[in-house]
Amino acid sequence: MNTINVGILGLGTVGAGVLTILRQPHPDLAGLNFRVTRAAVRHVTAAREQKYPEIALTTEPQSIVTDPHIQVVVEVMGGVESTWPLLKTALTQGKHVITANKDLIAQHGDELSTIARAHSVALFYEAAVMGGVPILHTLTHTYANDRIHRLVGIANGTSNFILSQMHQAGRTYQEALTLAQQKGFAEADPINDVAGIDAAYKLTILARVAFGVHPSAQDINCQGIAGLSPTDFTAATHWYQVIKPLIVADQQQGSLALTVSPFAISQNHPLSRIDNENNGIVINSVNFQEMLLAGPGAGALPTAGSVIADLATVGHAIQAQRVPVFAPLIAVGPSLLPPEAYRAQRFLAWQGSTLPDTLPVIDRQISANGIIYALTQSVSVAEVRLWQEKYPTQLLRQFPVLSD
Numbered sequence: 001m002n003t004i005n006v007g008i009l010g011l012g013t014v015g016a017g018v019l020t021i022l023r024q025p026h027p028d029l030a031g032l033n034f035r036v037t038r039a040a041v042r043h044v045t046a047a048r049e050q051k052y053p054e055i056a057l058t059t060e061p062q063s064i065v066t067d068p069h070i071q072v073v074v075e076v077m078g079g080v081e082s083t084w085p086l087l088k089t090a091l092t093q094g095k096h097v098i099t100a101n102k103d104l105i106a107q108h109g110d111e112l113s114t115i116a117r118a119h120s121v122a123l124f125y126e127a128a129v130m131g132g133v134p135i136l137h138t139l140t141h142t143y144a145n146d147r148i149h150r151l152v153g154i155a156n157g158t159s160n161f162i163l164s165q166m167h168q169a170g171r172t173y174q175e176a177l178t179l180a181q182q183k184g185f186a187e188a189d190p191i192n193d194v195a196g197i198d199a200a201y202k203l204t205i206l207a208r209v210a211f212g213v214h215p216s217a218q219d220i221n222c223q224g225i226a227g228l229s230p231t232d233f234t235a236a237t238h239w240y241q242v243i244k245p246l247i248v249a250d251q252q253q254g255s256l257a258l259t260v261s262p263f264a265i266s267q268n269h270p271l272s273r274i275d276n277e278n279n280g281i282v283i284n285s286v287n288f289q290e291m292l293l294a295g296p297g298a299g300a301l302p303t304a305g306s307v308i309a310d311l312a313t314v315g316h317a318i319q320a321q322r323v324p325v326f327a328p329l330i331a332v333g334p335s336l337l338p339p340e341a342y343r344a345q346r347f348l349a350w351q352g353s354t355l356p357d358t359l360p361v362i363d364r365q366i367s368a369n370g371i372i373y374a375l376t377q378s379v380s381v382a383e384v385r386l387w388q389e390k391y392p393t394q395l396l397r398q399f400p401v402l403s404d
């Protein structure tokens with residue numbers, strides 16, 4: 001049986017996890033005869049060379065993507081500016097590409113997919129969305145003959161960890177963030193995670209695969225979690241709600257609305273029980289109705305496991321002399337709702353002794369520290385922006401409530 005030569009770009013958390021799994025005996029993988037011949041890192045050290053004696057290490061990733069003996073390139077080094085040209089070269093040279101790089105796929109996935117199709121090679125990226133949760137495979141295989149009308153997910157483990165700690169242990173935002181950093185769930189500069197940027201990349205990829213749309217950052221209502229207070233969680237409990245960092249793709253007014261935000265959700269919602277660094281997604285569709293997928297959204301082995309699943313798919317296709325295809329469910333999707341038109345009930349925290357009569361409030365309570373919490377009727381983002389302009393000091397926080 002022919003060997004399949006693999007080159008890996010990056011031997012950090014995920015890259016080392018990939019090699020760990022490939023070294024374990026496994027009947028399916030053994031049958032595929034993968035051989036990792038080369039790997040690119042920034043630092044080639046003696047310790048690394050001893051750890052991977054069978055792999056030629058290089059600091060020149062370009063030499064791997066142009067190596068005529070390599071059939072599959074696994075990109076787990078991260079970054080966009082450096083990896084984009086590398087993967088274009090790999091695909092153009094007829095190599096299958098597997099990547100865990102959400103930033104790259106969100107920003108350049110369409111172009112890279114076009115190149116992959118033109119050269120009859122695979123571009124797979126299961127690990128780029130929710131790490132170890134097999135959402136892309138499930139969407140493209142299990143849902144191939146179904147019609148999805150809504151996706152609601154927790155796709156950023158850092159934000160979920162922070163909000164879970166604020167809810168369950170009463171920590172402040174800063175305390176919860178510091179704990180996340182101590183445990184390795186948040187980076188020293190957490191902006192991508194807490195501002196919703198990472199989640200927006202994942203929503204971009206999911207919306208493309210599930211709904212056939214091609215959103216840019218301007219198409220997504222994106223609100224981060226910084227500034228939430230532990231009293232927000234107590235107030236939410238009064239309405240049998242919890243606050244979760246969600247990505248939501250749902251249909252409104254005949255268009256698709258894309259939102260990344262903390263949301264107040266019912267305590268009965270399946271995602272209310274997905275805590276700490278875990279990820280989860282609820283898919284609503286015609287045939288399967290409601291399905292929850294949940295699991296580790298990051299980490300060496302879960303993420304590497306998704307890379308390996310893609311690698312096995314590619315390996316089987318190479319053996320069968322087929323082109324491995326990754327097809328979105330819908331070729332041409334619906335229009336995208338302008339972000340300011342998105343409508344939802346709002347959960348708001350108000351500094352002051354009374355709420356203005358102009359706010360369409362349906363229920364209110366006063367917290368122990370004198371903040372008024374209120375639930376409003378469904379309003380558009382444009383209306384909320386007017387409130388923010390009119391009441392810049394009184395309107396402390398507001399975010400949407402997830403509808404049933």
Ligand SMILES: NC(=O)c1ccc[n+]([C@@H]2O[C@H](COP(=O)([O-])OP(=O)(O)OC[C@H]3O[C@@H](n4cnc5c(N)ncnc54)[C@H](OP(=O)(O)O)[C@@H]3O)[C@@H](O)[C@H]2O)c1
Pocket residue numbers: 009010011012013014015040041042043044059060061075076077078079082100101102103127128131297298299300303
């Ligand atoms: N970590 C996770 O749980 C997770 C989950 C889902 C997706 N991802 C994605 O997976 C990718 C890798 O993440 P990671 O956590 O494994 O990153 P990491 O631990 O920082 O590893 C990056 C690796 O790439 C190498 N590298 C970086 N730039 C390079 C360059 N210009 N030339 C050669 N080698 C280079 C580094 O070499 P040195 O070791 O020599 O510095 C390192 O081995 C990212 O796109 C990330 O978003 C990660």
